[in-house]
Amino acid sequence: MSVTREAFMALKQAIEGIGRDGARRFGGVERDRVSVGIPEIDQILGGGLMHGATHDVMALTPRDLSAASGFALGLVGLLSPREMPWVWIRQDAAGRELGEPYGPGLAGYGLNPAKLLLVKVPNAKEALRAAEESLRCQALSVVLLEPWGDPKQLDLTATRRLSLAAEESGVALITLRSGGHSPLGSSRTRWEISAAPSRSETEFEVGLPAFLGRLVVNRQAGAGGPGGEWIMEWSHDKCLFRQANSILGVSAPCNGSAPETPSLPHLRCAS
Amino acid sequence: MTLATARALYPAFTVAEHDPMADQACLERIADWCERYTPCVGLVAPDGLALDITGAAHLLGGEEKLLADCLKRLSSQGFKVRGAISGTAESARAIALFGQGSIIAPGEEAKAALPLPLAALGIDNKLIMALARLGFKHISDIAGQARAPFVARFGADFMDRLDRVQALVQSSISPRRSMAPYVTERRFAEPIGHEDDVHRTILTLAADLARLMEKRGEGARHLELGFFRTDGVMRRLEIETARPLREPKAIMRLFRERLDALKDPLDPGFGFDVIRLSAAITEEISIHEPDFASKNDLAEDFASLIEHLGVRLTPARVLQLQSEDTHWPDRAAPFIPARNGNTALAADWEVWHEPDYAPLRPIRLLEPPEPIDVIAEVPDGAPIRLRWRRVFHVVIKAEGPERIAPEWWRLIGQAPSLTRDYFRIENEYGIRFWIFREGIFGRECVHPQWFMHGLFG
Numbered sequence: 001m002s003v004t005r006e007a008f009m010a011l012k013q014a015i016e017g018i019g020r021d022g023a024r025r026f027g028g029v030e031r032d033r034v035s036v037g038i039p040e041i042d043q044i045l046g047g048g049l050m051h052g053a054t055h056d057v058m059a060l061t062p063r064d065l066s067a068a069s070g071f072a073l074g075l076v077g078l079l080s081p082r083e084m085p086w087v088w089i090r091q092d093a094a095g096r097e098l099g100e101p102y103g104p105g106l107a108g109y110g111l112n113p114a115k116l117l118l119v120k121v122p123n124a125k126e127a128l129r130a131a132e133e134s135l136r137c138q139a140l141s142v143v144l145l146e147p148w149g150d151p152k153q154l155d156l157t158a159t160r161r162l163s164l165a166a167e168e169s170g171v172a173l174i175t176l177r178s179g180g181h182s183p184l185g186s187s188r189t190r191w192e193i194s195a196a197p198s199r200s201e202t203e204f205e206v207g208l209p210a211f212l213g214r215l216v217v218n219r220q221a222g223a224g225g226p227g228g229e230w231i232m233e234w235s236h237d238k239c240l241f242r243q244a245n246s247i248l249g250v251s252a253p254c255n256g257s258a259p260e261t262p263s264l265p266h267l268r269c270a271s
Numbered sequence: 272m273t274l275a276t277a278r279a280l281y282p283a284f285t286v287a288e289h290d291p292m293a294d295q296a297c298l299e300r301i302a303d304w305c306e307r308y309t310p311c312v313g314l315v316a317p318d319g320l321a322l323d324i325t326g327a328a329h330l331l332g333g334e335e336k337l338l339a340d341c342l343k344r345l346s347s348q349g350f351k352v353r354g355a356i357s358g359t360a361e362s363a364r365a366i367a368l369f370g371q372g373s374i375i376a377p378g379e380e381a382k383a384a385l386p387l388p389l390a391a392l393g394i395d396n397k398l399i400m401a402l403a404r405l406g407f408k409h410i411s412d413i414a415g416q417a418r419a420p421f422v423a424r425f426g427a428d429f430m431d432r433l434d435r436v437q438a439l440v441q442s443s444i445s446p447r448r449s450m451a452p453y454v455t456e457r458r459f460a461e462p463i464g465h466e467d468d469v470h471r472t473i474l475t476l477a478a479d480l481a482r483l484m485e486k487r488g489e490g491a492r493h494l495e496l497g498f499f500r501t502d503g504v505m506r507r508l509e510i511e512t513a514r515p516l517r518e519p520k521a522i523m524r525l526f527r528e529r530l531d532a533l534k535d536p537l538d539p540g541f542g543f544d545v546i547r548l549s550a551a552i553t554e555e556i557s558i559h560e561p562d563f564a565s566k567n568d569l570a571e572d573f574a575s576l577i578e579h580l581g582v583r584l585t586p587a588r589v590l591q592l593q594s595e596d597t598h599w600p601d602r603a604a605p606f607i608p609a610r611n612g613n614t615a616l617a618a619d620w621e622v623w624h625e626p627d628y629a630p631l632r633p634i635r636l637l638e639p640p641e642p643i644d645v646i647a648e649v650p651d652g653a654p655i656r657l658r659w660r661r662v663f664h665v666v667i668k669a670e671g672p673e674r675i676a677p678e679w680w681r682l683i684g685q686a687p688s689l690t691r692d693y694f695r696i697e698n699e700y701g702i703r704f705w706i707f708r709e710g711i712f713g714r715e716c717v718h719p720q721w722f723m724h725g726l727f728g
Contacts, residue, residue: 063662066635066702070728073634085573099635099726103592103604107620108630109728113592114620117609119580120588130580139573197667197701198629205670206695206703208629209728234728237626 032170034078037240038230044215045189046222049078052170054163056190056217058177065098065178067195071211072176073109074234074241076142079172082112084141087134089119091127093148094178109209110236124151128158135165135173146176159185190217196231199244209234210244294318301345302447303505306497307545308337310454313360313444321360321444330458334374348503357383358438365391365436380438385411392432398425410436451495451549455479462501462542469498469539469546473526476548477519484553490515491550496526498537499545506537511586513578513610514571515554521575525582532583577609594619599678600693600724601638631673631695633705633725640722643706650712650719653694657706659723664698671695672708689715695727703727 033048042048049055055075059068080086088101103113119134121127124147131145143166147154159175163186166173175187192214198207211234215227233244278284294317302312302320308331311323324337331337334356345352355367357375366375366383369391375383384391387410389399402425407413413421413433422430434440455476463469473496484490492515496508510525530537580589590606597603625631644658653669671694682688689710697703705725710716 063700063702066726067728069635069726073728087576099633099637100606101592102633102636102725103594103620104600104623105630105632105634105636105725105727106592107623108625108632109634110624112620113594113604116592117577118590118592118606119584120590121584126584130584133579134576137572137576139569139576195701198697198703200668203668206629206668206697206727209703210701211728236624236630 035240036078037235037238038232038243040243041215041228041230041241044218044223044225044228046220046224049075050188050220051079051172052167053189053220054159054166054173054175054185054187056175056177056185056187058190058192060192060194060214062178064194067209067211068176068178068193069098070109070209070234071191071193071213071232072144072146072174073106073111074209074232075172075174076144077110077234077236077239078241079174080111080115080141083115085115085117085139086142086144087117087119087140088144088146089121089127089130089134090146091124091148092120092122094146095120097148108236109234110239124148124153127151128153128162131162131173132165135162135169135171138169138171140169140171142172142174144174144176146178148178150177156185159187163187187217188220189215192216196244199233207233208236291317299447300505301350301503303507304499304503305341306505306547307499308341310448310450310547310549311444311446313446315360315364319364321364323360323444323446324356338373344503359435359440359442360444361393361432361435361442362438364393381414384437385409385414387436389413392429392436394429394432398429449551451551452553453480453483453491453550454547455483455549456545456547458545459543462539462544464539464542469537469543470523470527472546473548474519474523476546477522480522480548480550481517481519484517484550488555489553490517490556491522491552492516492554493550493552494522494525495549495551497545497547497549498539498543499547500540501542501544502540504540508533508537510582513574513581515556516578517556525578528579528582581609597678598675600632600636600675602678629695630727633703633727636725637723640707640724643721643723645706645708645721651692651708654696654706654721657696657721659704664702664704666696667699668697669694675707693724 032051033045034051035042035048036045057068057072057075059065076086090101101113101116101118106113106116119130121130127145127147131143134140134143145162154175162173165171175185194212196210196212198210200207211232212229213232214229218225218227231244232241235242274286298314298318298320302314305312305320305322309322309324309327313321313323315321324334328334328337331340338354338356342352342354353367355363355370355373355375357363357366358377358380362375362380362384365387366372369387370383372383388408389402389410391410402408402413410433414437418430431440435442457472457476463472476496480491490512492512494510494512494516498506498508500506508526508529510529512525516522516525577589586608589609591609592604593607595602595605623632641659645654646656647654653671654666656666657664672692673694675691675693677688677690679687691707691709692711693705693707695703695705703726704723705727706721706723708719708721710719712719
C-alpha cells in the first residue's frame with residue numbers, strides 16, 4: 001500500500017499542529033481564558049483557566065466530596081457567564097450520597113440556578129453519553145459531569161473523546177470525581193481538593209467556603225509551572241477564588257485535632 | 272347448567288374463574304392490533320370492537336377484503352370472531368351477532384334489521400321479556416308501529432336504539448384514543464424485521480409527515496410510532512419534543528435514540544407488516560429569518576439538547592429548577608422537567624444572594640433529611656458532637672439557630688409539622704454541614720430529633 005505524498009504532508013501538518021505541550025492548536029486560535037482570581041495560579045496556568053477544555057476535580061478522600069463539589073461549582077462560576085445555560089450531569093448514586101443541587105444554595109454561591117439544566121443519569125455509561133451530547137451543544141458554557149465511584153467506562157479513550165468534543169465546541173467540561181484513584185486522563189488541569197476550615201472571627205460563625213486545592217496536572221498551553229498547593233476561598237460575591245494561606249494559622253481553632261496533611265504525591269505535569 | 276351438572280357429565284373440566292379485567296385487557300390488545308385497519312377503534316363492552324372504516328377500506332382492496340382479512344387474522348390467533356360492515360356501529364353489531372350475511376349495502380340497513388330478534392338492540396333481558404309478553408319478538412314487529420306509545424312506555428333510549436340499529440340516524444364511534452391530526456403509514460406485502468429496513472421506513476414516514484405538516488405550517492410536539500407485528504402484537508413508541516418539529520432527519524434521530532434506549536428492545540417476531548407514524552399534538556412553527564439566526568441557533572441547539580436527553584433518559588430526568596416563593600427549605604426549589612422557552616429569571620433567585628455573608632444555604636440538599644445523633648450542651652443549644660452515617664464529627668464552629676416555622680396555612684388538615692432550628696456547622700476537617708433540630712424543646716416536644724439536611728461547599 002502506498003501512501004500518497006498529499007496524505008503524508010497532511011499528516012505531517014497535523015502532527016506539527018500538536019504543540020510541544022500537548023495543546024492542539026486550532027488554526028492558531030488560542031482559547032479564551034478566565035482568571036481564577038489568584039494571580040499566582042493564573043500565571044502557573046499560563047494566563048488563566050481555559051474554556052473548551054476538560055478540568056478534573058478529585059476529592060482527596062471520600063469525606064472531601066462536599067468540598068470538591070464546592071470547588072467544582074466555583075470553576076463553573078468562573079467559566080460560566082450568568083446568562084448562559086450550564087448542565088450538571090450527575091449519577092443517581094451521587095445524588096443519594098451527597099444530595100441534589102439546591103437552588104437557593106447555588107444562588108447564594110454566585111451561580112445562576114435559572115440557567116441550570118440538571119440531568120440525572122442512572123449509570124456511568126449514560127453519564128458519558130449525556131456529557132458528549134451536551135458538549136456538542138454550543139449554547140452551553142459549562143458541563144459539570146459527576147460520575148460516581150471509579151467507573152471503568154471513564155477510561156482514557158472516553159475522556160479523550162470528551163476533551164475533543166469540548167475543544168471543538170468551546171464548552172468547558174468539569175469532571176467531579178469521587179473515585180480515589182486518578183487514572184491518566186486527557187484533562188488540561190486536575191485538582192485534588194480537600195476540605196479546609198473557613199476563616200471566621202469566632203466559633204459562632206462559619207466563614208466563606210474554603211478548600212485546600214492542589215494542582216496535580218497542568219497541561220494548559222503556556223503553562224508556567226508544574227503545579228502547586230493553595231488554600232483557596234470562594235468569594236461568591238465576586239465569583240472568584242482568593243488565596244487564604246496567610247491567615248490560615250489564625251483562623252483554624254482546631255489545630256490539635258486537624259489531620260496531618262498527606263505529603264504531596266509525585267507531581268505529574270507536562271512542560 | 273350448573274358447574275356440578277357439567278362436571279357430572281364431563282369430569283375432566285378445567286374450571287377458571289371469570290376474570291373481567293383480563294378480558295378487558297385482552298380486548299384492549301385486540302383493539303390496538305385493529306388500529307392497523309383504521310386509527311378510530313372503539314370498544315363495545317364487554318366483548319366487541321367497533322371500527323370506523325370510513326375512507327379506509329380501499330386501502331385493503333375493498334370492504335369484503337378488509338372484513339375477510341380481519342376475521343381470518345383474528346381467528347388464526349385463536350379467537351372466535353364474527354364481523355359485519357354496516358352504516359352504523361350498532362347496526363353492524365346486530366348483524367354480526369344475530370343476522371345473516373356480513374356486509375350491508377348503504378340504504379339496506381333498515382331492511383336488514385327487520386328479521387332480527389329484539390336482543391339485537393342491546394337492551395337488557397327484562398325489557399326483552401316485557402316486550403315478548405306484549406307480543407313483540409322481532410324488530411319488524413316494532414319498526415312499523417307508532418313511536419309515541421313506545422317512547423311513553425319504554426323510554427326514548429329504546430327508540431333511539433331502534434333507529435341506530437336500523438341506521439336511520441347517524442351514530443359515531445367513540446375512539447379509545449384521540450385521533451391524531453397527521454397520520455402516515457407503510458404496509459408491507461412481505462413483513463420487514465431488519466433494523467435497517469425499520470430505520471429507513473421511519474425516515475420515509477417522517478418525510479411524508481413533514482410534507483403534510485408543512486402545508487399547514489405546523490410541527491409536531493408529540494409523535495407516536497406504531498409497529499404492527501404479523502402475529503398480532505402491537506407496540507407503540509411515543510416521544511415528546513421540546514419545540515415543534517418537522518425536519519424528517521431530526522424526527523428519525525429522536526426515534527433512533529428512543530429505540531436504542533429501550534429496556535426491552537423492539538422484537539420484530541416474524542416481522543412487521545404495518546408501521547405507522549402519527550403526530551398527535553402539533554403546533555405552529557414560527558419561521559425565523561435564518562440571517563439573524565446566531566442567537567436563535569443557540570436556542571435551537573439548546574432545545575434540541577433537552578429533547579435528545581429527554582428522549583433517551585425520559586423527561587423526568589432532564590430538569591430545571593423553579594423558584595418558589597416560600598421560606599420552607601424543602602419547597603423552595605423544586606425541579607421540573609425542562610422545557611424550551613421556560614426561561615426562569617435570574618432575578619427570582621437574587622434574594623438568596625448575600626454579598627457580605629458566607630452562603631446561608633447549602634449547595635446540595637439531602638432529600639429527605641437524614642436523622643443524626645447529636646450531643647448538645649443544653650437541649651436547645653448548639654451541637655458539640657454529631658454522628659451522621661456512622662461517622663463522628665466534632666463541631667468546631669456552629670452558627671445559628673436560624674428558626675424556620677412550618678407553613679401552617681398549607682398544612683390545614685394535615686399532621687402539623689414542627690418548627691426547625693437550623694445551624695450551619697463546621698467540623699474538625701473543615702467540612703460544612705446544614706443541620707436542624709426539629710421541634711422547640713419544652714414547647715413542641717421533649718426530645719427534639721436532629722437531622723442532616725445539606726452540605727456546603
